[in-house]
Amino acid sequence: MNHSLRGKYAIVGVGQSPLGKVPELGPIGLFAVAAKNAIEESGLSKADIDGLITRGPDDSYCHHQQVGQALGMNVTFSTSTDNGGASQVLGVAMACMAIDAGLCQAVLVGFGRDTWSRTHRSATAKRQVATRNESQSSREFGPEFGRFGAPVNYAIAARRHMQLYGTKKEQLGAIAVAFRTHATKNPYAFFRDPLTIEEYLNARLIVEPFGLYDCSIFIDGAGAVVVTSAERAKELRKPPAYILGFGFGNRLTGWFEQDNMIATGAKEAGEAAYRMAGIGPKDVDTAQIYDCFTHMVLLQLEDYGFCKKGEGGPFAASGALGVGGALPTNTSGGQLSEGHVEGMLQIVEGVRQVRHEYGPDRQVKDAEIALVTGHGGNTVCQSALILGRGTS
């Protein structure tokens, strides 16, 4: 493993758009607002940005060419990544690589989507999971059996985990409840009312074993970050969040193949990221874990080494995930309560945590190291990013 990039680059600005129900903006508009906020916060000017990486084509709403046009940018490096919700962390890593290769000097990375608006424009739209183009939908071995939506993939994985390890639905509920508690402190979160375990258990079923609160929330929103060299970061406005490590694990054989939905590619992603950063799971002060569904958090708690395989349920139910717990996790409320922008807002939250930007109810005390994870690409891609308050 090449450690030469450890701490050499940093996130120097973060931004988000209005979140929730934003019918007046489309995905590019949302992205543009987030980008403006990130660039302004960094203290760089638009002219300084010479790289652009967006989350790309399989959710074809934020293509780099369209985003660049909206922002009026000519750049020396740009692309859209295609690893689903693992793309945003990948984008940050690619920014470091592109700068290191001398292709550009300051890269805007981001994603936006109008998922709330898109799924609420009509009764039909509401019924569909209208997040992708029809041309990218499955044509066989799925729809004919009623396989629709993302929840089923994780519901099936949760069922197997329950069988193997005795994982309980209440333990998945502990994840939803913990993140909701965080969201009560986040003025921009979609759901800000506390959630009780009884409400969680009594919620209407979606795909068993999942009910409503096992699923993340479709919102309109965008997030963006600016990546540049640690050297340059010193002269800028905000305390940098140094990029200490990143790693990936893509189990391309398929979610239902081998043991991929039990012990996921997050294991390889985490090992690579920890090695690059020269740390281990015990050094992580706060985790911002990709939470499309409760169970995906549970799996990642195991695979990133915070507990043993099979012990994610008891670990989640132990109170570890709260601010003040052993591993304060998804301190913004996460995608389960703040809203789902495919992990982009979790990078933003990780940065703000290592900057110590929040008041005591949301700030993880003395947070030096944040782990931010991504997951997606039809469930098989995992990405991990380690951010530090210091360069090592």
Place this chain on the structure above:
Amino acid sequence: MSEYIKPLPIPSVESKPFWEGCKEHQLLLPRCHRCGSYWFPASATCPKCLSTEWEWSKSSGRGKIYAFGVYHRVYHKGFETDIPYVLAVVQMDEGPRLLSNIVNCAPEELQCDIPVEVIFEDVTEDTTLYKFRLLR
């Protein structure tokens, strides 16, 4: 016969023989000539050894439930009256895992690792679907 309003599979070049097998009420799986392994869905090369020498081989039709989910939300009108229906990953005795429905049983009867066998449903003149039922 009332109109069939659920989606129908749209076979690819690779999967066409599989669906033709279903019409004959045969479950066909690709089997490698070189390493003997089975896989699914079909692809030009064996995912284990990359051999291009393989054949469609008739499956025993038996396997067990690897894991499953039970749909309570309606995503498609065609499935409205099927709720709650079961979508399962079935591990065939030959090795490959297939996604399908478990039919003719209540979802409460199911658990992981119980044996199932294939059945075929001729849903239209041109299409036959493979599904599974409990092996009792």
